[in-house]
Amino acid sequence: MRAFCNRDSLLAAYSMVSGVVPARSPKPILQDVKLIVDEEEGSVLMGTDLEVGIRHRVLGVRVEEPGAVILPTGPIGSILRTSGDEEIELNADSDRLVVRGARAEFTLPIQDPGLFPDPPDFAATGYHVVPAGSLRKLIRRTSFATDLMENARYALGGVLVELTPDSIAMVGTDGRRLARMQAPAEAENAPPAPGGTPVIPVKALKLIERNLADDGMQVHLAIQAGTAALVRTEDAVIYTRLVEGRFPRYQDVFPANVEVRIPLEAGPLRLAVEQASIVTSNDSRGVDFQFGAGLLKLASQATDVGSSHVELPIPYDGKAVEITFDPRYLLDALKTLDDATSLTAELIDSKNAAVFKTQDQYTYVVMPLTRDR
Secondary structure (H helix, E strand, O other): OEEEEEHHHHHHHHHHHHHHOOOOOOOHHHHOEEEEEOOOOOEEEEEEOOOEEEEEEEOOEEEEEOEEEEEOHHHHHHHHHHOOOOEEEEEEOOOEEEEEOOOOEEEEEOOOHHHOOOOOOOOOOOEEEEEHHHHHHHHHHHHHHOOOOOOOOEOOOEEEEEEEOOEEEEEEEOOOEEEEEEEEOEEEOOOOOOOOOOEEEHHHHHHHHHOOOOOOOEEEEEEEOOOEEEEEOOOEEEEEEOOOOEOOOHHHHOOOOOOEEEEEEHHHHHHHHHHHHHHOOOOOOOEEEEEEOOEEEEEEEEOOOEEEEEEEEOOOOOOOEEEEEOHHHHHHHHOOOOOOOEEEEEEOOOOOOEEEEEOOOEEEEEOOOOOOO
């Protein structure tokens, strides 16, 4: 194999692909990445940990001799980052890889590329088409609410995906809060209905999000027999196994008989919550919210830290409601919204879950803290 690669293009692909490379693995070859150079099919860089994999297109490759090579992750990354050359030559035989720039040359040992488990390519004929901007928003507004700890009962370490012929919804929860968002999507060629409750792991979602550079780009999503998901962007195909276990029946979390609806704005609310949380501690982490006519009062107190009292004018003149939240849970959601975003808080009392809704079909449910925290 011999090829001349544009350094910036190869580095950009490497930066994406190396994100799935495991630090340790019983299969040492998985700690490296594989490059295929082909003049007709195009050049592709790939990496996998067997749970998540990516195939990323490499632009600007002049192929002298097509073939494949295993690139040692550490040395290759350092070479690409430190080189000032516009073009890098890669020349590989069965035993070694030679990397040449204008004034530098590196000889590296390599492994057999035939032993590398190539991530699947996107071969689905039926799939959903989602605008990249919408998919990015879905991921950002739900993935933070997941439970990254191992959970034997529920698939809480990922985000549930719900697909209809004209929409996509994502749901994340850790049992204390729940985030759900829905966006338009278009079914192409009648994709089969996903079996069970498909849950995509957070690691894969973060990789997908990093590949959504252009909001107007159309992304293809396919769920394979309830076991895996494939996502195709303009430059990459991302494969991921689905999280095992059953997702809880999240619909039961939404409270009925909501008595109070309060209009709010994300930016001012976030700043008020941040101020009120300055004096919270691990032992006393709650912030008291007092919703009254024209005013929201936030108060917190922690021994040896101090107390805070913050006021926020609100366009509300209804029933007064007092409720206590862990401010971290509110801030996690508010940070995913533009400051000018309008939202509505739906409340019952201090013991029932609170629901925050935006006009673009985002719903966030958070459980209150008890008064005797």
